[in-house]
Amino acid sequence: MDVNEFREFGRAAVDFVADYLENIRDKDVLPSVHPGYLHKLLPEVMPEQPENWREVMQDMQKFIVPGITHWQSPNFHAYFPTACSYPAVIGELLSSGFGIVGFNWLCSPACTELEVIVMDWLGKLLNLPEEFLNCHDGPGGGVIQGSASDSILIAVLAAREQSVRRVGEESPEMTESDIRGRLVAYSSDQSNSAVEKAGILAAMPMRLLSTDAKCALRGDTLRKAIEEDLAIGNIPSVCIATLGTTGTCAFDDIEEIGKVCKEYNVWLHIDAAYAGAAFCCPEYHHLMKGVELAESFNFNAHKWMMVNFDCCAMWLKNADLLVQAFNVDRIYLQHRFQGQSKAPDYRHWQISLGRRFRALKLWITLRTVGAEGIRKNIRHHINLAQHFAALITADGRFEVIGEPSMGLVCFRLRGECSATQKLLDKITERKRIFMIHGNIHGKLVIRFAICGMDPQVKDIDFAFQEIQSAITDINFVPNEISDKIHDRFSKEITFLSSEERLQ
């Protein structure tokens, strides 16, 4: 492909993306294909000779688009949002055009330095404590990771190595493998699966502690668990707290937890993957009270801050601990300027050696949207969630479980869980909106998250109509007995399973 074909292909691709995103409401959010559909449509071996890009684009329209789940549709309400914005898409394009790999400063000074700068922009936007920022005198700083999973694993690994070093110094009679075998990590039973997985990958038991009525981890629960472990000779190493859990967008009590962590020398990492973006609005700062007690913090700009996946922002109060844990120096990686503070060798801050120029899309997005635009988007999503909750609440057949939190509403049909399951199955089968289920202390709920690139009030109304219409399809009859039982508890969140409630 020569440069002229690239210009043509590029323009066609830009127009494809524009048309796709502009008309995304025209398509069912869920595709109508069955597993293996594509295997019947594509050849088993690649072509020997080059094919024209026009053919490939046609095949993409014909074969790929029908198998896409439209995450950028406003009718997508599953999981949490994955960001997409016009400036970020172009940021990705420009970044691939440069085709650089920024594992150290010399590999492209602009790649490292722009990251240092925009991570400070972001940290200031969220009102993070100064110690986390690159511009602060201390050893703290921010870095872009690929995902919250990566950030959590990195925090767990850094904490693990720090514990091994510390205990090794304090108790020289213990062997390293004995120390490693006694390390324990903590999180809540509401934390993301990535936390449990980080425990497995780091070979450290991850105790998933129970949460309070609001699904939040509390300081006393953590203290009790730590004391139990200390009593049997275990070594508490790290705690992963969550601001905005995946199930219900609950907020752990960071201040309580942080104090306990300080007391017992436990590394506190905060996973604010989704909700962290909301801290750009002063009215939500109270939800991260105690953040200064954490050693590390991550949120996904690619969830709720208009920057395409992947762009997970992670800050550390002492990045030296990471570098100590991960540093593997080789002659071919050395360069004249290494070790300078404004130009970190980011390869020591992450798992992989290579890294894309992700700061570019973040920079372009932050500048073309502006801080006010970012805040407006957050508030707009929260308003839409409130609007949906009002619609649901006004319809007596439903109950909202807990309070709507950020852009997430958890609801269910009053009565048996099976009716809610049936409703969700029917909605999924109809493919017009996409939601997933959750489980709040034994109660099946439907999670309704505000997602997509440009959700509007009309889209929320559409979703509500679709839900009502699906109820008709399943011939739902409200169960009066369970309704009455429900009403007794409706002002406090009950968290009993449906079986228990009927006893």
Added chain:
Amino acid sequence: MDVNEFREFGRAAVDFVADYLENIRDKDVLPSVHPGYLHKLLPEVMPEQPENWREVMQDMQKFIVPGITHWQSPNFHAYFPTACSYPAVIGELLSSGFGIVGFNWLCSPACTELEVIVMDWLGKLLNLPEEFLNCHDGPGGGVIQGSASDSILIAVLAAREQSVRRVGEESPEMTESDIRGRLVAYSSDQSNSAVEKAGILAAMPMRLLSTDAKCALRGDTLRKAIEEDLAIGNIPSVCIATLGTTGTCAFDDIEEIGKVCKEYNVWLHIDAAYAGAAFCCPEYHHLMKGVELAESFNFNAHKWMMVNFDCCAMWLKNADLLVQAFNVDRIYLQHRFQGQSKAPDYRHWQISLGRRFRALKLWITLRTVGAEGIRKNIRHHINLAQHFAALITADGRFEVIGEPSMGLVCFRLRGECSATQKLLDKITERKRIFMIHGNIHGKLVIRFAICGMDPQVKDIDFAFQEIQSAITDINFVPNEISDKIHDRFSKEITFLSSEERLQ
């Protein structure tokens, strides 16, 4: 930014990339900036109000481009190539336009299925054993990882968990932490830093074994190390062999190593990050003789197969072992079709939960280039390396160390290492070509790798002239004594350090 602005911005960005790549020879390959340069040019906080994209593009030209190290320039000869091609750049653009996250099949069936299909295309192109392919009946299959570092770490972690399970069953008297404390991993002292790092992250000692005169790890060396470990009660778990080492592009003897691994129940992973691409040419198949003995294999399509970073292809003979090691199921991640063989939930095959639609750029590139185009590109790079080696050899002041291997030539000035170091420093200072140093058994060498998007014979000639010109700059005078000593050894590679040679 509305959709019309996106169309304008998009076209401008496509033209920027086209102009940048077309005229890349006009720029020095290394930038003329010092650490912290960008901090002086950009504001300390992000703008409150949105800025026009045209301003951002102007700033990118003014502030970012001068800080870029031009990896796609044909004058870049450092590290190994990082691929960039017109179709792959557009693949990235389209993939961000879809804005999907494909962690399971339902999240976008096309994302998972296209990956299954193109990984089979690639596996067949490289002539990998059938057991590695998704289309084979067995539990094997291919997956796109972000980097070789990721693939190596994943292999090490999967091997570790398998060893723990196996030894736990065989020796129920051992505790899990005792087993974990005795596990050992092996690789060669020539393997990439990512291998050593994987050992640190997995908390498993990584023994870096010595290599033969050709810098290759041999079966007997591995056997001896394993026997030593067994004798002191350690548990050999995994060996990472390299096809195309970073230092000299050496090839470990996979067949010898594989047999030893089978004998001692050790997981063999092959890291063919750079050289793996060459196996699309039948004339290089002999270099991977014994590959069928490996449990897993990775190569970077983003190094030498025209697909932009990140695109590391990894295959496993038994992907179930990975899923067993990494699986963390949550209610919100379940869907109706899970577990079907043509539609793997790839989140269990990797560290992160989220994943980009990377199969799209791979598919578009493979189709628009074709198998013949891929092979032609590989052979072209190898021919250019041969051309460079001939130029170097014809100039009596230099010696080529070892044979040129694939697209890499290692050379040095005859005599003291300090002269070679001085030469490299001067060349780096001049910024017209970029190479890095290596160390072959104590001897300082300059690595000359064929890189960039479109390297031509004229670029190699330019590099050679630039090297000659830099020699003049440093006032190099060949050292006759060391020359004579050199000549005695020039037909066999000596690997003595310069100090030793002069004794």
